[in-house]
Amino acid sequence: MKKKLLSVLLTVVMVASVFTGCSKNSSNKNEGKEASTTTKTEESSSDTSGGGLVGVAMPTKDLQRWNQDGTNMEAQLKEAGYDVDLQYASNDIPTQVSQVENMISNGCKLLVIASIDGDSLGTVLAQAKEANIPVIAYDRLIMNSDAVTYYATFDNYMVGTKQGEYIKEALDLDNAAGPFNMEVFTGDPGDNNAKFFYNGAIDVLKPYIDAGKIVIPSGQLDFATVATANWATDAAQSRMENILSSYYAGGTKLDVVLCSNDSTALGVENALAANYTGDYPVITGQDCDIANVKNMIAGKQSMSIFKDTRTLATQVVSMVDAIMKGGEAPINDTKSYDNGTGIIPSYLCEPVFADLNNYKELLIDSGYYSEDDLK
Numbered sequence: 001m002k003k004k005l006l007s008v009l010l011t012v013v014m015v016a017s018v019f020t021g022c023s024k025n026s027s028n029k030n031e032g033k034e035a036s037t038t039t040k041t042e043e044s045s046s047d048t049s050g051g052g053l054v055g056v057a058m059p060t061k062d063l064q065r066w067n068q069d070g071t072n073m074e075a076q077l078k079e080a081g082y083d084v085d086l087q088y089a090s091n092d093i094p095t096q097v098s099q100v101e102n103m104i105s106n107g108c109k110l111l112v113i114a115s116i117d118g119d120s121l122g123t124v125l126a127q128a129k130e131a132n133i134p135v136i137a138y139d140r141l142i143m144n145s146d147a148v149t150y151y152a153t154f155d156n157y158m159v160g161t162k163q164g165e166y167i168k169e170a171l172d173l174d175n176a177a178g179p180f181n182m183e184v185f186t187g188d189p190g191d192n193n194a195k196f197f198y199n200g201a202i203d204v205l206k207p208y209i210d211a212g213k214i215v216i217p218s219g220q221l222d223f224a225t226v227a228t229a230n231w232a233t234d235a236a237q238s239r240m241e242n243i244l245s246s247y248y249a250g251g252t253k254l255d256v257v258l259c260s261n262d263s264t265a266l267g268v269e270n271a272l273a274a275n276y277t278g279d280y281p282v283i284t285g286q287d288c289d290i291a292n293v294k295n296m297i298a299g300k301q302s303m304s305i306f307k308d309t310r311t312l313a314t315q316v317v318s319m320v321d322a323i324m325k326g327g328e329a330p331i332n333d334t335k336s337y338d339n340g341t342g343i344i345p346s347y348l349c350e351p352v353f354a355d356l357n358n359y360k361e362l363l364i365d366s367g368y369y370s371e372d373d374l375k
């Protein structure tokens with residue numbers, strides 16, 4: 001079993017590393033977007049030295065990516081011989097807290113948590129710590145809790161810098177005269193990632209804003225003003241509608257909208273579809289959600305950051321496996337993520353961007369989506 005697992009792991013890691021730069025460590029087979037949820041067999045359970053129940057807490061089913069994350073985690077953990085308690089919390093914090101409580105009382109040996117609000121799990125995680133249950137923060141860092149053992153994510157600051165660089169290239173900011181009109185939409189203030197995305201992008205664009213080459217007609221730029229509660233599409237849409245009617249009514253051209261992710265970009269695109277007649281601006285996104293990739297193909301979104309959820313799942317499964325066998329999890333970052341109790345040892349996967357030029361290779365050839373998904 002070990003040998004078989006190893007060869008499967010190597011294959012997947014090789015495929016995944018081509019696209020995301022996550023190249024080390026063990027992994028499991030999971031080639032399709034909808035991972036097969038193979039149930040644990042007698043053979044795999046008896047062959048696994050570290051098997052046990054692993055709790056996986058995901059924030060919501062409303063956003064496509066978390067469905068993929070959950071499916072991939074469950075499939076890959078089962079394939080590695082673990083039982084899985086996978087829960088979604090409908091973006092409701094008390095629901096997530098009680099799901100984690102149940103995981104602890106149901107005998108989970110390790111918890112993998114993508115938090116809804118990074119600050120709301122302290123009390124329940126104190127129980128986990130008391131019971132010696134290791135915790136891996138998945139994608140989003142859990143703040144102000146010393147129960148967090150490891151963190152696995154894509155490099156969130158790099159997500160932002162890639163969005164900023166994309167805008168810089170698309171508008172040729174170093175050479176074009178400008179000025180260009182820009183608006184900004186970022187994510188939920190309770191999600192520690194949102195600030196990293198925002199800072200990464202603004203660090204790239206700030207010199208051009210300071211030089212007057214990028215202007216923001218609404219004046220809305222500071223993080224709190226451009227944050228979007230729950231990353232909600234309709235909230236982004238209504239803010240964009242207000243901006244359009246207040247600042248762009250007289251035919252003012254909108255050149256670019258920096259959106260931290262696809263759910264906010266979709267809101268912006270919906271607002272533009274109903275209220276804006278000029279050429280579509282450059283719009284950034286993240287996640288390569290199907291609706292957004294379709295918009296990209298239709299010329300309504302310029303790019304999206306691709307974070308292959310299979311790769312993150314693979315990485316986390318290798319961390320789970322190492323911890324469950326009494327070892328240390330593989331990490332590659334010990335400086336970026338302080339959760340308020342100290343630095344959390346992290347594994348950061350590398351994000352890439354997808355646009356019209358490379359989406360087929362990244363998304364279809366890799367098996368993430370089928371052609372039909374994008375029709």
Ligand code: BGC
Binds near residue numbers: 065194263
């Ligand atoms: C994730 C993004 C996602 C956003 C909204 C962030 O924490 O890193 O990939 O778009 O949450 O769910």
